[in-house]
Amino acid sequence: MTETTGTRSVRTGTEAAPRPAAPRRSGVRPAAAGLPLLGAVITLAAWWLVTSGLQLVHPVSLPPPQAVWQALVAGADVLLPSLGVTTTMTVVGFLLSAVAGVLIGMALAASRRVERMFAPLLVAVNAVPKIALGPLLVVSVGWGSKPILTMVFLLCFFPIVLSTATGLTTTPADLAELARSLNASWWQAFRKVRFPAALPQIFVGLKVAMPLAAIGAVIGEFYSDKAGLGYQILQYNGIGDTATAWAAIVLIALMSILLYSALSLVERLALPWVRATTSAR
Template sequence: MTAVGWSTLGMVVAIGAWALVASAFAIPEIILPSPAGVVAAFLRLPAYLLEQAAITLGETVLGFTLSVGCGLLIGMAIAAWRVAELMFSPLLVAFNAVPKVALAPLLVVWMGFGQQPKVVMALLVCFFPVVLSVAGGLTSTPPELVELARSLDTPRLRTFVKIRFPAALPQIFVGLKVAMPLASVGAVIGEFSAGDAGLGFVIVQAGGSADTALAFAAIALLGVMSIVLFYALVLAERLLLPWVRETTAAR
């Protein structure tokens, strides 16, 4: 069976277990709606839900893109300069330990309502894995390749472009794949506090009106969106780094 087949089977099993639990224990729809109830809620407002999903998607992608840009710059600085690592690594760890939910009201105060605080929240949530993977990848270049470049008197910039950065890409993509789902989490957190649109806003509004099925429909859309973004990144990795699959053990 192909990877898509196994993934589809996993989804079918999960949805079947959900329907079985909801039916077997006669759980009220207001607490745990059945899959059929969630589908009905989606079909009740499909255009509205897809419009809100598009808003969250834009915030997620923009926040993720900004985190990649910032993470690459800071990660390269940490990897290239020991002083930068000693100065900023403790600050990055401390910042990562701060619950980002606590920053959401402050972002509203600083930036007001709108897209900006939600994009910044997405950036903040997924920023640390990117920095960590970039710094870790650049500092784990095979030493024999570095020695070969030195023996040939290769300039540092050329060594970085031809050896260090390509060797770091597999680990960088690991960090990107961790960060991508976190970006959608950050966007939704921002929508909880500063949103007048987006899937997070739909979840809050549906929960407040006890429309649990609609909230679950928004959550399901968020999950589908995250899956698509994650596997788009996996596809990009396979296209850009074809040698990785050839040089690692097949599963």
């Protein structure tokens, strides 16, 4: 209660109730776009400082950013079509490995015997240095897209298999008990409970595999007649044009960032409940 005396007001009794907190604004925060841009600026500044400012690295080994930009502009008629080839090989190989990896992971999660039989073999295949298989792939599957897609598959499938099997075998106990209490069949429990609960873990494996797909595509192009960015890196490096070779490397990095961001967007749209049920950073 508040008593008024003259021009002063004296508060007595119960204090006034605090104002409710303002609702959190939704939408994209400015930092979401500004921080990646700031990181890119800092990286370019460090690159320029090492190559041009302090001249710690010879420009033949690592050209300065302005030289790479000039080479990118001058060689755009060659590099941009090669970017399309590499992007296509990366996406197609990633999709193939995603489908196969999820199916193999489901098979491992469905049967402990299958897991014990084939898990060591999968580990052994993943442990083989993939670059050593490049010349053998050309002999085995021939030229063209096949060695590139095979290399992408070999690099991508293991994290997808592992994340799928892990997600399907770590269903929360309360959800599994709920399915049993409702007398759900195996297929109903899998479709309604186990697989949706495993999707966040599966997307972790997919996001790990996406940059590996770009690496696999470039390595495959080293041993293929497809004129992708990996092929162009070998060609320009062979004639001593390291600036254009580094321009191709920068395009590969940008392509990987865009594909990873697209996959993250798909995850956010496909799994809206994850952000609502987990702590936000």
